[in-house]
Amino acid sequence: MLSNKSLVAACAIAFCCNVALMVLFVKYNSGERCYITIDEHQAVTNVIPDDFLSVGIDTSEIEHYRKIDFSKPRLRQLAAALAPARLRLGGTMSERLIFSENEIVASCDHCPKEPHAKSVCPAVEKLCKHNLPFFIMTGNEWTKINEFCRATKVKLLFTFNVLLRVNHTWNEQNAKDLLEYSKNKHFDVDWQLGNEPNSFQHVFNISLTPEMLAHDFQKLRKVLNHSGYKHSLLVGPDTTRPQPKRPYCLEYMREFLGNGSKHVNAISWHQYYLNSRTATLEDFWNPDTFDLLKEQIETMRNHTKKYRHTPMWLTETSSSYGGGAPGLSNSFAGSPLWLDKLGLCAKYNITTVVRQSLIGGNYSLIDNKLEPLPDWWLSVLYKKLVGNKVLHVDCKCSRLQRMYAHCANRKYTNDTSAITIYAVNLEMTKARFLLNGTALHGDNLIIDEYILSAPSNNRRTKTLLLNGWPLYYESSLPDLEPVHLKYGNHISMPPYSMAFWVIKNTSIKACK
Structure with missing residues (x-):
């Protein structure tokens, strides 16, 4: 039997616990x-288009084609749930991709000069000259990607390799081979040229001025018009996001548009909030992080006012750059940033938002076992419930x-x-x-x-x-x-x- 003192102490403890629980209840409810x-x-x-919410796959994911089986019914079902949408195939490895209609084994030391692959060896030689690793995408592999897009009702947006150059000018021959093959197969594709060209000096130790790139876009537009793709969109220049201490991005965008705005159907750039190596859970849920996108959009808009009648797209975007932060970008932790991004972009008339990525990396919507992650569910609900009018x-x-x-x-x-x-x-x-x-x-x-x-x-x-x-x-x-x-x-x-x-x-x- 408890003594009076023990009973009083027990009652006091019980009372304090109840008060604490009530405080927590009031606080949280x-x-x-x-x-x-x-x-x-x-x-x-x-008014945003039906394919406003779109997705990307990094070109690195198709370098080794066993990584993604585009014929898998489950992958097709998960992608089709996001339709209508665009599927952008781009990224840094776009500048290392060479197209060959047929299978060919090539290296920097040896490239067989076969009649069906006339543009392959010159392209290999150009990349090897800059010590850039390359890979070859065959016609069969290209067909599988396009069949995937056709089956899932997504529109392919493909990035040509802009580093295939002769005398400081883009060489279009390999692109022509891809276009001829695509036209014969009746593939419906929109196009880009180059990925984050303002960063080439840092990434490839190669300088490509905005004036040069504008000239390359002019050439590509003419090639498209004469290759059966007159009505396809050409989107660029795909610069990085504006940053306060790095004005070169905005200068590059402005100078490119000054020389090449009439050759693009949409102005494009990339956006990330955080560095995947250093980002924390608190960063992902900090309102200051959320506000970065608003500032970046306003900055980009202010520097491109002259071209405000040309649609603006985010052609590559996610929570953190560098492949995504494991356990954050691919979990519930990253979902509020994604939903807020969709809201802000619609509000500021960014007409297409390409999420990096559908599959691949730590920021994907679908994991490698083809299990949908939180942002896939969020995207499906967005498509189901949210209309075009903002x-x-x-x-x-x-x-x-x-x-x-x-x-x-x-x-x-x-x-x-x-x-x-x-x-x-x-x-x-x-x-x-x-x-x-x-x-x-x-x-x-x-x-x-x-x-x-x-x-x-x-x-x-x-x-x-x-x-x-x-x-x-x-x-x-x-x-x-x-x-x-x-x-x-x-x-x-x-x-x-x-x-x-x-x-x-x-x-x-x-x-x-």
Whole structure:
């Protein structure tokens, strides 16, 4: 039997534990209320295409073709779930790729001069002259890639090797061989020339001025027009992201456009937030990291105002450069950055965002065992719920809650007043939002809610929860069902989460 003193002590401990639990409950569940305001009379700010969210595969992944089997039904199913989209095949190894219609064994010491491969040996000689390793993509391998694109309804965007040069000018002969082969096979492709040319001095110890590159693009445009690809897009110059202490990127972009803007259908550049070798979990969830993209887009826009009528694309982008940060870029930890990037790019009229990568590296949407990772699920939901028309939303909340709004995807609902709001909550605290504004008044709002979170708030997990249930891909895409909310005027998010809400019966005019 407990003594009186022991009983008092036990009661005191129990009381303190209860108080602590109540404090934790209040901290994680009360949340400061934020206000979402959407005006019913607003105009659509931007309209993004259906293939706005696109994907890439690094050229290094096809150097050894056993890495990716493009004929695998499961890979095709996972890619098709993201259609319509573009598939960019590019990266540093694009500058080491040589096309040969037939199988050929070549090296810097020996290259058989066969009639069917007239452009191969000169191309090998050019790269060997600069001590650059090369690899050969055969017609059969090129066909497999194009058949994959055709089967999954994605449009191929291919990067030609710009380092095949003679007297400081791009030599187009190997490209002509690829184009002739492609045209005979009726392949539907858009094109690029070179990958991050402003970094060539650092990467290859080769200098390629923006004026030279503009001339090369002019030559390629003429080649495309005379090779049956007059209506194909030509996209460039694919520079790196603007950085405060490295003005050369912006100078390169501006000088290239000054000499070659009329030869490109879209202005392109690459964007990453962090260095994969040094990035931490805290970096991935720091609002300052999220704000980098806004600053970079605004900087690039300000330096290319003269060409504002030409679409702007991010043709290679992810959370961290250098292949992605293991356990971060390919886990739930990287998902808020991806969703926020889609929101910001739509808001600032970046019309195509190519995620690096569909498969390969530590920033992929699908792992090497063909299991979808959190960002694949997030991308599928984005495609399912988010429409083309971009709306303005005011969210009076902290920097740790970030929110965007579009008209809802018409394939999801026939309600022409429906809007989709999506958001991230970077706090270990519940976020509560009061629906406000003239578009959201009334007592008949119907809300389809999709909450994405991590088991036990483990942000390094590769398992994604949808409304509390884990998502698994077995033989087909499962039904992604919402929680239905009726007649409410508020929504909320758990700690460390993302969410989509399709709100029906609004008064918005712009979505009709």
